[in-house]
Amino acid sequence: MLLAFYKSLVWCYVNSMIDSKNTGKGKGVDGRSPCPVACSLDLLGDKWTLLVVRDLLLGKTTYTGFQRSPEGIPTNILAERLKRLQAAGIIEKSQYQERPVRYAYRLTEKGRDLQPVLLAMIDWGNKHIPGTVPRAEIEAMAQRLSEEK
Amino acid sequence: MLLAFYKSLVWCYVNSMIDSKNTGKGKGVDGRSPCPVACSLDLLGDKWTLLVVRDLLLGKTTYTGFQRSPEGIPTNILAERLKRLQAAGIIEKSQYQERPVRYAYRLTEKGRDLQPVLLAMIDWGNKHIPGTVPRAEIEAMAQRLSEEK
DNA sequence: TCTAGTTACTTTCTTTTTGCAAGTCACTTG
DNA sequence: CAAGTGACTTGCAAAAAGAAAGTAACTAGA
Numbered sequence: 001m002l003l004a005f006y007k008s009l010v011w012c013y014v015n016s017m018i019d020s021k022n023t024g025k026g027k028g029v030d031g032r033s034p035c036p037v038a039c040s041l042d043l044l045g046d047k048w049t050l051l052v053v054r055d056l057l058l059g060k061t062t063y064t065g066f067q068r069s070p071e072g073i074p075t076n077i078l079a080e081r082l083k084r085l086q087a088a089g090i091i092e093k094s095q096y097q098e099r100p101v102r103y104a105y106r107l108t109e110k111g112r113d114l115q116p117v118l119l120a121m122i123d124w125g126n127k128h129i130p131g132t133v134p135r136a137e138i139e140a141m142a143q144r145l146s147e148e149k
Numbered sequence: 150m151l152l153a154f155y156k157s158l159v160w161c162y163v164n165s166m167i168d169s170k171n172t173g174k175g176k177g178v179d180g181r182s183p184c185p186v187a188c189s190l191d192l193l194g195d196k197w198t199l200l201v202v203r204d205l206l207l208g209k210t211t212y213t214g215f216q217r218s219p220e221g222i223p224t225n226i227l228a229e230r231l232k233r234l235q236a237a238g239i240i241e242k243s244q245y246q247e248r249p250v251r252y253a254y255r256l257t258e259k260g261r262d263l264q265p266v267l268l269a270m271i272d273w274g275n276k277h278i279p280g281t282v283p284r285a286e287i288e289a290m291a292q293r294l295s296e297e298k
Numbered sequence: 299t300c301t302a303g304t305t306a307c308t309t310t311c312t313t314t315t316t317g318c319a320a321g322t323c324a325c326t327t328g
Numbered sequence: 329c330a331a332g333t334g335a336c337t338t339g340c341a342a343a344a345a346g347a348a349a350g351t352a353a354c355t356a357g358a
Contacts, residue, residue, distance in 0.1 A: 037267060037270050039274050040274045045195055074348095079306085101354085121185065129185060223317050223318065223319095250334090
């Protein structure tokens with residue numbers, strides 16, 4: 001019972017150990033807790049963000065490219081997510097031509113490091129959601145998309 | 150140009166190949182697309198669901214236990230998420246005592262299979278979000294929580 | 299040159315979801 | 329018998345999502 005109380009406090013305790021408000025040093029986390037899962041979800045926890053990252057990992061780079069994915073992301077949400085991902089240092093935006101101006105979005109190293117998360121989701125989806133495109137097919141597709149420019 | 154059009158249609162093509170409306174066999178996917186990432190996000194893509202799964206992997210089993218996590222999930226959202234996870238076969242609800250009635254939530258195999266997703270998120274968070282609790286500490290905590298009952 | 303089309307968005311508006319607070323109900327413990 | 333606990337439900341304001349249309353800069357074709 002006391003133990004139960006202790007258990008419930010473990011995270012809060014760790015929290016107070018690490019929270020920048022208490023230590024005063026470093027930037028620390030600014031999310032709901034110092035849990036890496038919670039912090040990741042603060043950034044990526046919605047229905048669209050990781051789909052954009054998926055498209056980027058598949059080799060897509062343009063606004064319209066993301067829009068054309070079969071899930072049909074609403075344009076205002078896409079614009080907002082691209083800004084957030086850029087602000088978080090997960091993607092970079094570069095102008096690849098003038099007249100007419102065109103932009104390319106690319107993953108940074110921080111963004112590419114999300115690949116294991118996506119792969120784990122693909123494996124889980126393949127195992128537990130019938131009818132999902134198998135990982136091998138997705139990897140082949142990424143290959144095809146990256147070969148041509 | 151024609152190639153670009155082809156590229157944009159790849160997913161739609163795969164979609165039509167696999168969609169149960171076209172094949173007629175099996176249940177198929179019911180989400181936004183047959184992409185395993187999109188399907189996983191239809192179920193898990195929000196700020197709270199995977200935190201509940203995290204708690205379950207750490208060994209928590211009760212409603213109040215989830216509520217006491219440092220992120221402070223609102224009670225109505227917790228109730229709704231538990232129902233969704235149960236409906237999706239990711240968790241099971243069991244009554245572990247009468248008078249007073251008390252319930253325990255536990256991960257099914259499908260739910261435990263989400264561990265690699267969480268671990269990938271932990272690793273990413275640890276690498277890219279300063280101040281997050283390291284994976285080793287989380288694993289030690291899970292150990293401590295599971296040793297006592 | 300006029301028209302239609304493309305890319306990369308922004309704006310507006312409606313609907314849905316979230317988050318907070320409070321309330322409920324069955325029981326237990328002092 | 330009053331206060332507390334576990335497991336929720338209900339009501340409501342605020343935030344976010346989603347649909348649709350609009351904008352701006354430029355191109356390519358009739």
